Amino acid sequence: xxxxxxxxxxxxxIGAVLMFGLLVSxxxxxxxxxxxxxxxxxxxDHQNDVEAELVDVRNAxxxxxxxxxxxxxxxxxxxxxxxxxxxINPPPAAGRLSAVEADSPITIDGAGALDEIDGANPTSxxxxxxxxxxxYYEYESAPVTTIEHSLxxxxxxxxxxxxxxxxxxxxxxxSLTALDGEWSKHGRAAESIDVTQLDGRVQRTIRDRSxxxxxxxxxxxxxxxxxxxxxxxxxxxDLTVGSSTVxxxxxxxxxxxxxLSISRVGVGSNGESTGQLDGISDGxxxxxxxxxxxxxxxxxSGDTEHFEVTVTDGRTGGPAQNTPIDIxxxxxxxxxxxxxxxxxxxxxxxxxVETDDTESGQASLHAAVGIxxxxxxxxxxxxxxAPPSEPTLEVHPVTISDTDxxxxxxxxxxxxxxxxxxxxxxxxxxxxxxxxxxxxxxESMSVAEITGETTTVTFGEDGGTSQLxxxxxxxxxxxxxxxxxxxxxxxxxxxxxxxxxxxxxxxFDVSDVSTDSTTQTITFNSDAVGNKDEVTIDLSAAQGGVIxxxxxxxxxxxxxxxxxxxxxxxxxxxRLSPQGNSGGPLTIEVTGIDVVGDAGQSASIGYSDTLGTSxxxxxxxxxxVPSFESLEATANVDGQLWIWPYTNSVTxxxxxxxxxxxxxxxxxxYDSSGSPIGSRxxxxxxxxxxxxxxxxxxxxxxxxxxxxxxxGSRCLQGTVDVGGTIxxxxxxxxx
Numbered sequence: 001x002x003x004x005x006x007x008x009x010x011x012x013x014i015g016a017v018l019m020f021g022l023l024v025s026x027x028x029x030x031x032x033x034x035x036x037x038x039x040x041x042x043x044x045d046h047q048n049d050v051e052a053e054l055v056d057v058r059n060a061x062x063x064x065x066x067x068x069x070x071x072x073x074x075x076x077x078x079x080x081x082x083x084x085x086x087x088i089n090p091p092p093a094a095g096r097l098s099a100v101e102a103d104s105p106i107t108i109d110g111a112g113a114l115d116e117i118d119g120a121n122p123t124s125x126x127x128x129x130x131x132x133x134x135x136y137y138e139y140e141s142a143p144v145t146t147i148e149h150s151l152x153x154x155x156x157x158x159x160x161x162x163x164x165x166x167x168x169x170x171x172x173x174x175s176l177t178a179l180d181g182e183w184s185k186h187g188r189a190a191e192s193i194d195v196t197q198l199d200g201r202v203q204r205t206i207r208d209r210s211x212x213x214x215x216x217x218x219x220x221x222x223x224x225x226x227x228x229x230x231x232x233x234x235x236x237x238d239l240t241v242g243s244s245t246v247x248x249x250x251x252x253x254x255x256x257x258x259x260l261s262i263s264r265v266g267v268g269s270n271g272e273s274t275g276q277l278d279g280i281s282d283g284x285x286x287x288x289x290x291x292x293x294x295x296x297x298x299x300x301s302g303d304t305e306h307f308e309v310t311v312t313d314g315r316t317g318g319p320a321q322n323t324p325i326d327i328x329x330x331x332x333x334x335x336x337x338x339x340x341x342x343x344x345x346x347x348x349x350x351x352x353v354e355t356d357d358t359e360s361g362q363a364s365l366h367a368a369v370g371i372x373x374x375x376x377x378x379x380x381x382x383x384x385x386a387p388p389s390e391p392t393l394e395v396h397p398v399t400i401s402d403t404d405x406x407x408x409x410x411x412x413x414x415x416x417x418x419x420x421x422x423x424x425x426x427x428x429x430x431x432x433x434x435x436x437x438x439x440x441x442x443e444s445m446s447v448a449e450i451t452g453e454t455t456t457v458t459f460g461e462d463g464g465t466s467q468l469x470x471x472x473x474x475x476x477x478x479x480x481x482x483x484x485x486x487x488x489x490x491x492x493x494x495x496x497x498x499x500x501x502x503x504x505x506x507x508f509d510v511s512d513v514s515t516d517s518t519t520q521t522i523t524f525n526s527d528a529v530g531n532k533d534e535v536t537i538d539l540s541a542a543q544g545g546v547i548x549x550x551x552x553x554x555x556x557x558x559x560x561x562x563x564x565x566x567x568x569x570x571x572x573x574x575r576l577s578p579q580g581n582s583g584g585p586l587t588i589e590v591t592g593i594d595v596v597g598d599a600g601q602s603a604s605i606g607y608s609d610t611l612g613t614s615x616x617x618x619x620x621x622x623x624x625v626p627s628f629e630s631l632e633a634t635a636n637v638d639g640q641l642w643i644w645p646y647t648n649s650v651t652x653x654x655x656x657x658x659x660x661x662x663x664x665x666x667x668x669x670y671d672s673s674g675s676p677i678g679s680r681x682x683x684x685x686x687x688x689x690x691x692x693x694x695x696x697x698x699x700x701x702x703x704x705x706x707x708x709x710x711x712g713s714r715c716l717q718g719t720v721d722v723g724g725t726i727x728x729x730x731x732x733x734x735x
Contacts, residue, residue: 046076055152061177102127105217130183169237169248170233177263215246236251289374299355300355302355306352321347360381410468412458414456423449423485517595524585526559550594554591558586562586628655649678668706699722
């Protein structure tokens with residue numbers, strides 16, 4: 001072969017070797033750089049999904065409200081990676097979710113009668129936390145996510161970040177939920193977790209605020225203290241931070257009473273009722289009732305026990321003197337009960353219980369005043385005995401408040417089976433008779449069967465039954481409540497109420513505003529006002545703290561003509577005088593307002609006229625569409641092609657003015673031709689984060705970030721060069 005031919009052959013071989021080497025190098029770079037980045041993105045996305053699922057678990061724990069049925073939720077413990085043809089993935093990542101018992105109990109000091117009940121002391125409640133620990137391969141700084149007393153937070157090596165805020169302490173309420181049960185799962189799949197109420201919920205009104213001190217155990221007392229200060233709790237309570245506890249000691253800076261709510265909730269298995277909350281009324285009625293003892297043991301014959309039940313006014317906290325009270329017992333056999341039918345001057349009624357050849361079994365001692373009730377438990381003999389043959393039904397007393405001729409209202413009916421025998425075909429009905437004997441409401445419904453427990457049915461509520469009311473003015477209306485079952489005798493209670501004529505001459509209505517509103521409307525009925533009459537709208541309660549009306553303009557946009565309508569900033573009043581007497585709804589539009597308060601704040605707006613009519617309505621601030629307070633995007637330099645740098649990823653960092661109202665944040669990266677090359681979706685706002693691109697980019701890329709909330713959505717876009725950074729001012733509204 002000529003030398004020239006041999007040289008050409010060598011050139012081909014060298015070219016092939018070089019091409020193969022380049023291919024191997026490219027695959028090695030892909031395995032070393034791209035695969036870990038994309039897998040880290042997958043792990044990051046999974047972490048966000050788990051956080052959202054754990055918030056759902058938190059909500060289920062907080063919202064459990066009676067009943068024996070468990071609510072089942074799902075938590076995805078691990079994740080798998082995107083399949084690859086030429087590269088290698090690690091095994092799917094796994095995680096662990098566990099219930100961890102707290103080192104110390106929740107303690108309550110100063111809860112009044114709660115700590116005076118023999119055998120029912122809820123002032124010390126053992127509790128647990130839920131803790132999720134991921135096992136990722138690439139996302140090495142992934143946090144541990146914890147649910148503690150309603151607070152959901154991430155624990156990073158360098159600090160903690162709140163995912164869902166605490167619902168434990170507020171200005172006028174303390175809501176304690178103790179967690180019990182055993183649950184620990186490790187794996188990659190979605191696991192089900194059951195949430196069931198075990199005890200309570202009971203409530204107490206604490207009128208002397210400075211008497212109430214609550215101490216909670218925590219794995220992160222410093223983060224809890226910061227959270228409570230951020231919530232403004234230190235404005236009305238003193239905080240004490242221990243090594244593994246935080247104490248909230250309410251002070252007397254405020255005068256309103258505190259509603260203390262306590263319940264126990266089970267997660268997983270082995271959670272059981274402790275009976276700690278027996279003997280306490282639920283505080284939902286006009287009166288609070290407390291037995292002096294519960295869980296009492298009595299012999300089957302010749303045994304006597306003396307009980308006392310104390311009744312206090314649910315509004316003032318003072319003793320309910322000389323108040324009628326209904327006291328009775330439920331038991332599988334005969335039990336002799338003698339009791340006062342009224343409280344004494346101290347609000348106390350005495351009860352004597354005697355046994356005489358009484359069957360062994362469980363008994364309940366009930367006390368009721370109006371719709372408020374409390375129960376004490378008694379065990380006779382060994383607690384056994386022949387079971388009763390049929391259920392016994394009772395209807396708790398029902399009290400319907402007087403109403404007016406324009407109002408619809410619901411009525412809660414509580415039915416109890418007291419013999420421990422399951423009902424069959426249980427139903428509850430309500431009938432209302434007008435003063436002339438005409439039946440104006442008659443509704444009956446089938447309800448879930450019960451065995452030795454209560455069930456509550458609401459009549460006259462949207463989505464349930466037909467509406468109760470409005471009824472014509474008159475007195476007395478008679479409401480009859482009946483419960484029946486196929487295997488039990490019916491039980492009935494009645495109550496009377498009056499209906500007064502309604503009057504709302506002004507029909508005054510003020511529109512609510514959102515955090516980004518600039519306009520507000522005010523409407524009233526102008527039938528009664530005419531020439532020379534003047535209407536005054538008082539904005540002073542809202543001015544400055546909720547809405548700034550300075551510089552606002554007012555105009556009548558619908559309704560009868562007016563001689564004048566003006567806004568006086570010196571008195572914070574709108575004044576107008578109708579022209580003529582055509583009447584009807586009249587609407588004022590206030591433009592150029594500045595909403596300065598926070599979402600949830602409210603204020604009262606007043607109406608008055610020269611005829612002596614007055615009315616008020618409340619304006620409430622609703623959350624508007626959230627905004628990006630800060631925003632930064634960087635196209636990272638991930639390598640070079642000869643002398644030209646290229647990017648495979650974009651890092652985004654942002655803050656939002658109302659992150660709790662945001663349901664989703666989506667970030668999309670586009671190449672210079674407008675084609676999408678990478679995206680990231682978050683179900684709860686969190687940053688900074690990195691979006692991996694489908695292909696390397698030598699030219700600038702477009703960044704689009706959009707948030708979604710119940711109030712609407714917002715979208716921004718900007719262009720960033722490779723190696724460059726853009727900030728909030730470089731972004732514009734999406735086209």
